[in-house]
Amino acid sequence: MPRKKRTGFGDVSIERERFDRGEARCPSCKRPIGPADQPAFVHGLGSGESRLATMRCGRCQAMLTVHFEEPRRAEPSNP
Helix, strand or coil: CCCCCCCCEEEEEEEHHHHHCCCEECCCCCCEECHHHCCEEECCCCCCCCCEEEEECCCCCCEEEEEEECCCCCCCCCC
16 A cells, blocks of 8 residues: 655745736745635734735645735835
């Protein structure tokens, strides 16, 4: 009887816009992940939009935690 493959774990930090475009990758198998992989959003108390989601990778079945970062703004240049 073959052994069952162990499920891995991984953390992904990415901006929400990039995640929506599918630019995030599973840290275990490097497969693109995005909204089509059915993330479960974790809602915090008093916050509007969730900044944390959990999901499974469709290829390697790794349990992933996705942290949504604030978009980086261009710093004004000082002459």
